[in-house]
Amino acid sequence: MQTLPINVLDLASRPAGGTNADAVAGSIRLAQVAEDLGYDRFWVAEHHNMPAIASSAPPVLIAGIAARTERIRVGSGGVMLPNHAPLVVAEQFGTLRALYGDRIDLGIGRAPGTDGATAMALRRSTEGLGVDDFPQQLVDLIGFFHGGLAEDNPLRGITAYPGLGDAPQMWLLGSSGFSAQVAGVLGLPFTFAHHFAGDGTEAALAVYRDRFEPSSFLAEPHAMIAVSVISDDDAEVVRRESLPGLITYIRMRQGKKPAPVSLEEALAYRFSPYEQDLVQTRNRRQAIGTPDQVDAALTTLLGSTGADELMVSPQASSLAGRIRSLEIVAGLRTAA
Secondary structure, three states: OOOOOEEEEEOOEOOOOOOHHHHHHHHHHHHHHHHHHOOOEEEEOOOOOOOOEOOOOHHHHHHHHHHOOOOOEEEEEEEEHHHOOHHHHHHHHHHHHHHHOOOEEEEEEOOOOOOHHHHHHHHOOOOOOOOOOHHHHHHHHHHHHHOOOOOOOOOOOOOOOOOOOOOOEEEEEEOOHHHHHHHHHHOOOEEEOOOOOHHHHHHHHHHHHHHOOOOOOOOOOOEEEEEEEEEOOOHHHHHHHHHHHHHHHHHHHOOOOOOOOOHHHHHHOOOOHHHHHHHHHHHOOOEEEOHHHHHHHHHHHHHHHOOOEEEEEEOOOOHHHHHHHHHHHHHHHHHO
16 A cells, blocks of 8 residues: 555535535545645545435636645546536536646536435436446547547537546546446546445456556556445444444435434434445445455455555544544555
8 A cells, every 4th residue: 555546535524513614624624634644546436315415516626626735636536427517517527627738537427316306306317317428438538638529429519618628537437337338449547436335345346447548547447445434443433433424324225315323312212223235335444444454455455356546435433533543544555
């Protein structure tokens, strides 16, 4: 881990009893801490209609974070492209790059980041809810940044201002073999969502590397994995910091839109045997525990995946807990 780029994925979590302003301020503070600790990138995810998450507008949040940091790369993990017109994404991220130079990353995903009804509200149509249109949307977006749209593309006569010539570093995100194939064919760097699809990580990265074609972006495949991290020197603190998120996960699996869970509610909650199995399966390949346990988990995972970069998603329920988790991972990097 000593030379491996290490990055952060943030959800702008809203604390129980807190406001959206608290969530955004916490995200900015976490980015500043990550920069001070030597992390390389800080990405924010796109989610909608989720009471516990305030990262519904990545370009706006990226602008706020980039304005309050100096060195760390800031980007999206990701922008869910089917929710947006490629031209709008190109203009937004072209503007971000005009503002902050070569510190901006554009991670692109194809999932809606929400439920089907909310996705339809975002897109104002039932069209585009499948996966078939995604590769063309991605090609269009690349064309707006770099030019070269095909002669028969109806968008060929449109130019993104800003956008053309202002391309951020682009990544393709995925949690399955489909996005891995697309990233490989287009020669893009690829990030796998191990933090919620951990059983498919090695297989997806193998597909990506097998299908990779050299491009103007990359000569060789370049892969990153995102991992959930909750760590503290005290195992009881780890348990307490984990509980609210586990309850939120269970309720989301039940089709609910849960509000932030307080620590008091979490401590009083009684997990059924089924729920215990569910959360154990979810956390089995994540980096949750004391520093030694996190070190072992990350070492094993990096060894089995051969990832070129690591992205940690701090999942502690409190901002202090997320900061402590980043401090511990940064310490492991220094000690490696």
